[in-house]
Structure formats: C-alpha cells, structure tokens
Amino acid sequence: MRVLLVGGGGREHALAWKLAQSPRLGRLVAAPGNPGVARHAECAAVRDNEIDNLVALAKREGADLVVIGPELPLSLGLADRLGEAGLAVFGPSQAAARLESSKVFSKDLMARYGIPTARFKIFQDAAAARRFCRELGAPLVVKADGLAAGKGAIVCSTLDEADGALRRCLEDGAFGAAGRTVVVEEFMEGEEASFFVVTDGTSALPFQAAQDHKTIFDGDRGPNTGGMGAYSPAPVMDAAAERRVMDEIVTPTIAAMAREGAPYAGVLYVGLMITKDGPRVVEFNCRFGDPECQAILPRLDEDILPVFDAVARGRGLPASLRWRPESSVCVVLASRGYPAAPKVGDPISGLDAAGALPGVNLFHAGTARHDGGLVTAGGRVLGVQALGPDIRSAVARAYEAVGRIRFDGMQWRSDIGQRALGRP
Numbered sequence: 001m002r003v004l005l006v007g008g009g010g011r012e013h014a015l016a017w018k019l020a021q022s023p024r025l026g027r028l029v030a031a032p033g034n035p036g037v038a039r040h041a042e043c044a045a046v047r048d049n050e051i052d053n054l055v056a057l058a059k060r061e062g063a064d065l066v067v068i069g070p071e072l073p074l075s076l077g078l079a080d081r082l083g084e085a086g087l088a089v090f091g092p093s094q095a096a097a098r099l100e101s102s103k104v105f106s107k108d109l110m111a112r113y114g115i116p117t118a119r120f121k122i123f124q125d126a127a128a129a130r131r132f133c134r135e136l137g138a139p140l141v142v143k144a145d146g147l148a149a150g151k152g153a154i155v156c157s158t159l160d161e162a163d164g165a166l167r168r169c170l171e172d173g174a175f176g177a178a179g180r181t182v183v184v185e186e187f188m189e190g191e192e193a194s195f196f197v198v199t200d201g202t203s204a205l206p207f208q209a210a211q212d213h214k215t216i217f218d219g220d221r222g223p224n225t226g227g228m229g230a231y232s233p234a235p236v237m238d239a240a241a242e243r244r245v246m247d248e249i250v251t252p253t254i255a256a257m258a259r260e261g262a263p264y265a266g267v268l269y270v271g272l273m274i275t276k277d278g279p280r281v282v283e284f285n286c287r288f289g290d291p292e293c294q295a296i297l298p299r300l301d302e303d304i305l306p307v308f309d310a311v312a313r314g315r316g317l318p319a320s321l322r323w324r325p326e327s328s329v330c331v332v333l334a335s336r337g338y339p340a341a342p343k344v345g346d347p348i349s350g351l352d353a354a355g356a357l358p359g360v361n362l363f364h365a366g367t368a369r370h371d372g373g374l375v376t377a378g379g380r381v382l383g384v385q386a387l388g389p390d391i392r393s394a395v396a397r398a399y400e401a402v403g404r405i406r407f408d409g410m411q412w413r414s415d416i417g418q419r420a421l422g423r424p
C-alpha cells in the first residue's frame with residue numbers, strides 16, 4: 001500500500017515508525033515530516049495547513065490511504081476534501097472534528113446526550129462569566145472555545161485568577177478568535193487518563209490507556225503544555241474503569257455524533273478525569289495524543305496499517321488488539337522558553353549514544369537538519385521512549401537515555417511515571 005502521513009511532530013514520528021513495520025506498506029510519504037520521520041518515509045515539503053497542496057500530493061502519489069496526525073488539518077476539512085477526491089482517509093470529517101475544535105460544540109453535545117463531564121456554562125460576555133465564576137466558586141477552569149495548542153484551558157485556583165483568565169480571553173484577545181467564546185466549568189478532582197478508541201463510526205476499538213503530564217514543571221506545577229511525558233499502561237484505567245468509559249462515554253458519543261449527522265470515524269481521544277463518582281470527560285480530541293501516542297504504539301503487538309485501513313473504508317475493524325505486557329514511558333525534551341516562547345536553532349548532541357540503549361526509541365518532534373547536524377526547531381524537541389518489564393525499569397531506561405542527550409536550555413520533567421510508581 002502507498003500511504004501518505006500528514007504531520008511533522010513526535011506523534012507522526014511514532015506513527016511513521018509503526019507504519020514502517022507493516023509488511024503491507026509499499027511506500028510511505030510524509031508531509032511535512034521531520035528528520036526522525038525521514039528515516040521511515042520520504043518527506044514532502046508541504047505543511048499540514050496547506051489543504052489544496054496536500055490533496056494534490058495525495059493524488060500525485062496515488063495514495064491508497066492518507067493518515068492525518070494533527071488536529072489543524074482535520075479542523076480545516078482535509079478529510080472531507082480527500083474523501084471528495086475519492087481517497088481513503090484515516091481521520092474524521094471537519095464536522096466530526098468539532099469535538100476538539102470547538103469546546104462549545106463538545107460540551108453542548110455532552111450536556112444534551114447525558115455524557116458525564118464537568119458542569120459548565122458558555123460565555124462571550126465577561127461580566128456574566130464573572131458572575132457564574134462566583135456561583136461555582138474556586139477552583140474552576142476557564143477554556144477558550146477554539147484550538148489553542150493545549151494551552152487554552154486555564155485552571156484557576158482563586159476567583160482573582162479566574163477574572164484574569166476571562167480578561168485575557170474575552171477582553172485582551174490572548175487566544176484571538178479561539179478565545180472570544182469561553183467555557184467556564186467546575187474543577188473536577190481525581191486522576192487523569194488519556195484513552196483512545198479507533199472507530200469506523202459505529203463500533204469502537206479501545207487502545208490501552210496512557211497518562212500524560214501536562215504542566216511544564218515537576219509535581220504538576222507551572223503552566224500547561226502540549227504534554228511533557230506519558231506512560232502506559234495507566235493503572236488508574238483498570239478493566240472496570242475502561243468498561244464504564246466505553247459504556248457511559250464512548251458508545252453514547254459515537255451514537256450522538258451519528259445522530260447529529262456528523263458520524264465520527266478515526267481515532268477519538270477521550271481525556272478523562274477518574275473522579276470518586278466515576279469517569280468524566282475533561283475534553284475530546286480528534287487525533288492521537290502527543291506524547292501519549294509515542295508511549296502507547298511501541299506496546300501495540302499488531303500491524304496498525306490494517307486497523308487504519310479498516311477505519312478509512314468503514315469495514316473490517318478487528319474486535320480487539322494485542323498488546324505487549326511491557327510498560328512504556330516517553331519523556332519529552334523541550335527547548336528553553338517552552339511553552340511561552342521557545343528558543344530554536346540550538347545544536348543537539350548525544351542522540352546516537354542515547355538511541356543505542358536497548359529498548360529505547362527517540363521520536364523527533366521539533367528538530368531540523370542544519371549544516372549536517374541536528375538543531376532544535378520547536379517547543380517540544382524530542383520524545384525519549386523506553387520499554388521495560390515494569391514501569392520502574394522503563395522509567396530508569398528512559399532517563400538513562402535522557403542523560404546522554406544535550407542541547408542548550410534543555411528542559412524536561414524528572415517525574416514522568418511517578419504516579420504509577422507510587423502505587424501499591
């Protein structure tokens with residue numbers, strides 16, 4: 001099969017790495033890819049928001065399947081355009097991708113269909129929003145409606161902070177159009193998990209869960225990022241929790257999307273809070289999580305290409321997937337200044353030594369080639385992933401590899417996987 005993979009981050013490197021292992025893969029082209037993806041695919045210099053150029057590339061390549069990694073092209077309708085051109089696509093339609101691209105859409109859907117989530121209201125007017133904050137009491141969460149690269153949810157521990165967040169979104173335009181409408185919602189207590197299902201619009205195939213580490217600093221402190229590390233399996237998602245999530249959230253959401261005339265096909269990312277009253281939705285995303293994907297895929301003991309192909313053609317989804325029993329950890333190395341103002345262009349060293357460790361994969365996110373060497377080219381630079389017989393050894397291996405990599409201003413969390421380690 002000829003496959004076009006859209007995207008150029010760490011998630012897409014993991015997808016390319018996994019697709020490249022498929023005996024059914026003939027040719028893999030990535031747009032735009034990155035230096036890590038380039039080891040498994042031919043990279044075409046087309047960015048993920050160039051919808052016309054991506055459609056033309058897919059046609060030119062005679063792609064049998066297009067796999068769309070990031071949310072941006074999905075929110076711009078790339079899957080629809082490829083479908084109109086007669087191509088098979090793994091990734092939801094623009095209407096279905098609203099589950100991620102509009103928090104107002106997803107919260108409203110959950111409210112109407114009784115899908116468990118935090119209590120909320122939607123505002124464009126700051127004064128009315130401030131009144132609702134006082135009704136809820138702190139802590140609470142203010143969220144920009146639109147896409148904001150994982151930074152649009154502001155957890156406020158005081159009403160003063162909530163007022164500041166509302167001012168930034170509604171009055172200062174800090175998130176542009178994406179923040180002109182906000183969701184204000186109650187803060188949910190519990191432990192988070194990232195749970196993915198692939199679905200053809202009717203049935204859903206669960207992946208093993210992961211746990212992400214969203215904030216920049218150890219101990220869950222500091223501002224939210226796109227994700228600073230992940231591990232899988234996540235002990236908080238035991239079999240009982242998974243059953244409840246499938247019955248109370250996934251199945252009704254897929255049915256709701258079909259009823260709304262926007263059937264959902266692709267991977268559905270369910271961001272969960274496991275509260276004392278059961279699992280509740282923090283957010284939906286319309287793509288694999290990054291860096292959760294880099295932690296999970298090395299555990300998948302199965303060819304992923306037929307799974308994506310079955311979703312794209314709406315038939316033949318297997319009943320379940322085989323998983324390796326090992327644990328997996330992915331530690332993100334970020335550049336100086338991330339998440340506010342990442343500095344780029346710093347030379348990276350030590351990758352060969354780190355990659356030589358057994359059970360270690362280095363997934364490139366924001367890297368670029370420069371003068372024959374590798375330099376930083378984004379906020380999140382690399383994902384250092386390791387498998388181990390248990391979470392403790394996977395963590396130890398990943399950090400041994402991290403210790404071999406250097407670049408100026410390198411930031412990383414030293415507590416990835418701690419929650420699982422702290423369990424009895």
Ligand code: AMP
Binds near residue numbers: 188
């Ligand atoms: P989101 O962009 O909606 O995924 O939110 C980013 C992060 O903010 C989540 O992963 C949580 O850590 C936190 N968060 C968002 N909404 C809530 C909520 N209602 N209660 C507690 N934490 C939340």
Ligand code: GLY
Binds near residue numbers: 226291
């Ligand atoms: N790691 C969180 C996300 O992909 O949205």
